Amino acid sequence: MSLAFRRPVAVAVIALSAVAVVPAGAVQAATVPTAAPAVTRAALDPALVAGRGASVAFLEQEAERAKTNGTVIGPDRTAYTLPAEASGRSAVRLTPGQYVEFTLPKAANAITVRYSIPDSATGGGLTAPLAVKAGNTSRTMTLTSQYSWLYNQYPFTNDPNADLLHPDWWITECACVPAATTPAPVITKPFRPSHFYDEQRLLLGRTVKAGEKVRLTASSAVPWTVVDLLDSELVGLPYVNLLAANVLAFGADPTGKRDSAPAFDKAIAFAKKAKLKVYVPPGVFRVDRHIIVDDVTIEGAGNWYTVIKGRTVALSTPAADGSTHTSVGFYGKYADEGGSRNVHLSGFAIQGDVRERIDIDQINGIGGAMSDSTIKNLYIQHTKVGLWFDGPMSNVRVENNIIVDQIADALNFHTGVTGSLVRNNFVRNSGDDGLAMWAEKTTNAGNTFDRNTVQTPVLANGIAIYGGKDNVVSNNLIADPIREGSAIHAGSRFGAEPFAGTLKITNNTTVRAGTYELNWNIGLGAIWIFALDRSIEADIQVTGDHYLDNTYNAIMMVSDWPVKDLYSIPNVHFKDVKIDGTGTSVLSARVAGGASFENVDARNVGAVPVNNCGSFGFTPAGSEFTVTDRGGNDGWLAPWLLPNTITCDDRPPVVAPPAPAPW
Known part of the structure; x- marks a missing residue:
């Protein structure tokens, strides 16, 4: 039995290496968006999950359902592949200059992009810009793979060139214990790459109306960019509490240049004595240790x-x-x-x-x-x-x-x-x-x-x-x-x-x-x-x-x-x-x-x-x-029906079911 089934769809499946992704199979043509933007929950019709899961402020749209001149990858559930880790087991691969374009279902002034870009050849990650055009507003989002791409056996490593972390463990790839096997098996590197995706949030600076477009265009800084989904949201104004102990009054730095941990400690101590709340205003505050509360x-x-x-x-x-x-x-x-x-x-x-x-x-x-x-x-x-x-x-x-x-x-x-x-x-x-x-x-x-x-x-x-x-x-x-x-x-x-x-x-x-x-x-x-x-x-x-x-x-x-x-x-x-x-x-x-x-x-x-x-x-x-x-x-x-009938065949062929539908 293979690692997982593959649906019989003519799409590209991604094979992985530390730096490059090589498409195999046919390329799906650019998708044609439907009249109404396709909003999903966990890549499903929301009607199938009504009343279940979290109620959130954002709306989810899958990239594979959006307009694109890139390549749809998946659906596929094979371990250690980019489609398998994507929401709905499918995403869109962009080469430099290619785009994926979403139509906003509701007005929004903020977006979240779930994406993957390649790791560096020695691990440690790369960064790359992503051009964002929302209505007539242009922004740049900085993508990184510094927090993704793990390899090898538990508890994993950032090094794509690492040898087995546990050569005394049984592994499926050779159906053996490598340290006890002669001749020693050849293990393909990078071994078991995973954790490919990350996400980035961006305030657009203006409200983009429902029906306007959000286009994401890949840069030439990396050979490929995979976009999984877009979340869009209308974020309200910042909350203000003028009657609290404001961390700025105790020396906190909202630019993130200086460590604000001591200021947080002082604000907390003062607030407890004065029976006040602590308020942290807008800004980026650097804290490099635990704050005890x-x-x-x-x-x-x-x-x-x-x-x-x-x-x-x-x-x-x-x-x-x-x-x-x-x-x-x-x-x-x-x-x-x-x-x-x-x-x-x-x-x-x-x-x-x-x-x-x-x-x-x-x-x-x-x-x-x-x-x-x-x-x-x-x-x-x-x-x-x-x-x-x-x-x-x-x-x-x-x-x-x-x-x-x-x-x-x-x-x-x-x-x-x-x-x-x-x-x-x-x-x-x-x-x-x-x-x-x-x-x-x-x-x-x-x-x-x-x-x-x-x-x-x-x-x-x-x-x-x-x-x-x-x-x-x-x-x-x-x-x-x-x-x-x-x-x-x-x-x-x-x-x-x-x-x-x-x-x-x-x-x-x-x-x-x-x-x-x-x-x-x-x-x-x-x-x-x-x-x-x-x-x-x-x-x-x-x-x-x-x-x-x-x-x-x-x-x-x-x-x-x-x-x-x-x-x-x-x-x-x-x-x-x-x-x-x-x-x-x-x-x-x-x-x-x-x-x-x-x-x-x-x-x-x-x-x-x-x-x-x-x-x-x-x-x-x-x-x-x-x-x-x-x-x-x-x-x-x-x-x-017999209560203890033996019907033991726990490795039968896997048959891909159709997509879920209303009962």
Whole structure:
């Protein structure tokens, strides 16, 4: 089985090298725009995802649906290619002088462009201008690949010429362990390039009317520019608070030339004594370390206007938390120091300078422990993790934020986070899980991830729950996970505390989900439940989900081969679920246990609907995994009605489903 299916469309597919991209196959002619601008959500008709995902101020338009004299690349889901990491698995490649032109669906004075340009030959990135013509206004946007292009094995490297980071690991490319193989295999370099895209925002300086054009024209500074999408937005006036402690009064520099961290510390100290808020006006403020926050409110003028930006700084000796670097971030006190409370952050951007993944470093946009706190209306980019909370802590609300271009997770509730809410956040291009709860050492309980949008996580999952009790994942939109993950994942992994009580997964929509798992050589499901460290015995209730255009399976339940006779997943219930298109099966069960199905409708199924291997005992009594039909399952389950019928073929040919349509 190939890494992923390719739709039978005559388009160019991009093969990658460190500096050049070589088209293969036919070139699609310039597209003809429709009468009305094509506005999408996660490259879908918005009607298919109504009421799900984040409500945002911007409108999304896919480049492949716009007017262009460039080349449409994709759709394609093959790992380590530019189309696979694009929204909707397709984009537009421009050579110098070529353009892509969007028609604005509504008036806008600001745009965001998601793009890719080549890396330098030795890593480290390039920069290039992009000409922007919006109505009769001309601007220049500076693109960079300094924050993209990672290579090799986890935790990756910026060096395209690097040898294997782990020659003692099994790899699919040679189906071997290179260090134990004679003759040694030849590994093509750059090895496993990924994380190709970045995005850039631009205030246009005037309002461009609905129906006017925004044309993006590639420069000659780089051999190619790939444009994935355009977001357009009408940004309001800056927020002003005249009754707060203004950081300018304490020496902050809005030009970004001087380090403003000491001024922030002074403003916070004064505000706490005077019982005032802290206000950060429009400007770019350089902060190259953590700002410690406790019992304070910090407000910016809006995340388009107030930018708090920092460099990554190497430490002469490791910090107390083990970090070897520091960078911009707002941190509550760590839990072992008592944690912080009553922290309220809103209305500014945090832009880091993180270009490589160093797992011991605390260089996140938001960190530490913050109970009884709110994080709202932030834009967080180029940090390691957007928001990484180390509990125990409780009652934090994370709402209405945009978290993009992270080197690892966008948000992680790590250890002992309880009674907290993550709602209406927009996540794109995380380098690991988009949103995660990881109950390491102390359980997470009573938390909710609701109405968030997660797009194109490069590695791992859109939303992942690792252990915990009575948590909820509801009304989210998850699109285009790229590699070794699913849209929604529940896993007893990474030393997490056991699942207990209930895990409710309700009214979510996933699209183009389920990726190729390198180590197992199989495709994953849009929802993936994994018993690795222990059995998952909690009551998992999956209700009202829609799984659209699934690359492989819609549902996968699995244990790892070495523990297949030790652990099980016995208590999962699917109800009122709609599945439109699977490359392979509706359900792939590779574990002992069982699941029930009620009113689960499935259409456009590419292979046998139920792939039931159980724990591979193939006993005379049948599979160790029991499928229970509670009725209303629209015919797909009936031929496999016997509760433990063995139908084990988990590497069938992949059949590309048609595009999702109204039910």
